[in-house]
Amino acid sequence: MKKKIVTKFGGSSLADSGQFRKVKEILEMDPARMYVVPSAPGRRFDGDDKITDLLYRCHRMQAAGEDWQETFDLIAARYMDIAEELELKVNLREELERIREKIAAGASADYCASRGEYLNGMLLADFLGWRFMDAEKVVFFNAEGVFDSEKTNVVMMALLADGLPSVVPGFYGVKPDGSVHTFSRGGSDITGAIVARAVKADTYENWTDVSGFLMADPRIVRNPREISAITYAELRELSYMGASVLHEDAMFPVHKVGIPTIIRNTNNPEHPGTLISLTLPVEPTLPTITGIAGRKDFSVVAVEKAMMNAELGFGRKVLQVFEEAGISFEHMPSGIDSISVVVSGEALAPHREEIVRRIAELTQPDSLTIHDHMSIIATVGRAMVNNCGTAARLLSAMSRAGVNVRMIDQGSSELSIIVGVDDADFEKTIQAVYSEFVG
Ligand code: ASP
Numbered sequence: 260m261k262k263k264i265v266t267k268f269g270g271s272s273l274a275d276s277g278q279f280r281k282v283k284e285i286l287e288m289d290p291a292r293m294y295v296v297p298s299a300p301g302r303r304f305d306g307d308d309k310i311t312d313l314l315y316r317c318h319r320m321q322a323a324g325e326d327w328q329e330t331f332d333l334i335a336a337r338y339m340d341i342a343e344e345l346e347l348k349v350n351l352r353e354e355l356e357r358i359r360e361k362i363a364a365g366a367s368a369d370y371c372a373s374r375g376e377y378l379n380g381m382l383l384a385d386f387l388g389w390r391f392m393d394a395e396k397v398v399f400f401n402a403e404g405v406f407d408s409e410k411t412n413v414v415m416m417a418l419l420a421d422g423l424p425s426v427v428p429g430f431y432g433v434k435p436d437g438s439v440h441t442f443s444r445g446g447s448d449i450t451g452a453i454v455a456r457a458v459k460a461d462t463y464e465n466w467t468d469v470s471g472f473l474m475a476d477p478r479i480v481r482n483p484r485e486i487s488a489i490t491y492a493e494l495r496e497l498s499y500m501g502a503s504v505l506h507e508d509a510m511f512p513v514h515k516v517g518i519p520t521i522i523r524n525t526n527n528p529e530h531p532g533t534l535i536s537l538t539l540p541v542e543p544t545l546p547t548i549t550g551i552a553g554r555k556d557f558s559v560v561a562v563e564k565a566m567m568n569a570e571l572g573f574g575r576k577v578l579q580v581f582e583e584a585g586i587s588f589e590h591m592p593s594g595i596d597s598i599s600v601v602v603s604g605e606a607l608a609p610h611r612e613e614i615v616r617r618i619a620e621l622t623q624p625d626s627l628t629i630h631d632h633m634s635i636i637a638t639v640g641r642a643m644v645n646n647c648g649t650a651a652r653l654l655s656a657m658s659r660a661g662v663n664v665r666m667i668d669q670g671s672s673e674l675s676i677i678v679g680v681d682d683a684d685f686e687k688t689i690q691a692v693y694s695e696f697v698g
Pocket residue numbers: 269270298299309311312375429430443444445446447448
């Protein structure tokens with residue numbers, strides 16, 4: 260079978276005509292790159308506007324009865340520049356006029372935002388000489404706006420089966436009533452993954468403006484190493500903890516069918532980037548850990564009661580209180596006579612009193628304390644399983660750095676070790692763990 264690669268290019272990769280040229284070169288380097296999913300033009304420089312933001316602004320201003328013509332002119336000029344500089348044939352003026360009229364007639368926010376990808380897809384298809392496959396024909400949501408993966412897969416597979424190189428704009432699709440609906444922000448990543456699944460691609464390449472994932476946040480660790488390969492499960496742990504390059508929902512369509520994703524840099528196409536795959540060998544040359552990520556501002560609600568372990572339903576009652584308040588919990592480390600429930604500080608704030616009252620009512624604890632401003636840091640690595648002593652190393656690195664460990668939790672997958680520390684120790688902990696395992 261012929262090799263097929265689906266490529267998705269982010270907003271900065273397609274921000275102007277120079278970037279369009281780079282994209283074309285990348286596509287021409289490998290004939291297997293037959294499908295492109297573009298985002299809307301992003302920022303060309305710091306402080307520049309993203310087209311999607313401008314489109315949302317037009318919609319807001321229209322709804323508020325304000326004059327949005329100037330904003331729309333900015334959008335039109337960005338596309339006109341690209342079309343003129345690349346000498347494209349597409350009738351852009353007509354398209355822009357139609358969109359202007361629709362916005363003026365009160366089109367939905369989703370419709371307005373989706374035009375960023377729609378127009379960029381049209382221009383790119385024209386520039387490449389490829390077919391433009393409007394996402395409205397191949398990406399479906401149900402009436403409630405939930406993505407319909409099975410219908411999408413069947414229809415998209417059929418429409419792309421002829422093997423013609425195609426451009427499918429990212430971010431949006433259509434609801435049963437024919438109205439345009441979008442994914443959440445950054446959703447072109449999801450469209451790319453959906454196309455990869457439908458055409459049974461060998462690889463899903465996600466082209467952006469960084470050369471893959473870094474082992475730690477560069478604002479905390481100076482020059483962190485790049486991650487050359489990571490499993491979907493590891494990535495899930497890291498992105499849950501706040502590391503983000505890829506839209507989280509973008510992993511599922513490809514993960515499910517075992518298609519590897521590669522994060523590549525449009526501005527440095529020689530760089531191999533980061534490979535994300537279902538399974539990966541644990542090579543002896545790998546560092547023990549794959550990455551570190553964390554988030555600040557959690558609260559820990561600790562409930563203590565002697566003989567709690569023998570009291571049937573104790574944990575359920577505690578959790579029920581959080582459920583009643585609509586707060587989901589992140590972790591729940593427990594001791595013999597205590598349970599701690601870790602929740603987002605922001606989510607807890609408006610319900611504090613009610614939570615304390617209800618837990619006291621339902622469980623009659625010996626003590627109930629809330630500890631705020633705690634960070635949770637996950638050290639993730641598939642190689643940790645075979646490496647005994649990883650937790651010991653991690654804890655002694657933290658103790659050498661003078662960090663007080665308030666909580667430790669190792670998932671049963673042994674893929675990550677999670678520690679809780681005071682927010683003030685957040686950066687110090689990440690630095691200490693990084694230098695212990697990476698150097
Ligand atoms: N253009 C959309 C956004 O800015 C979708 C995307 O770029 O993936 O969120």
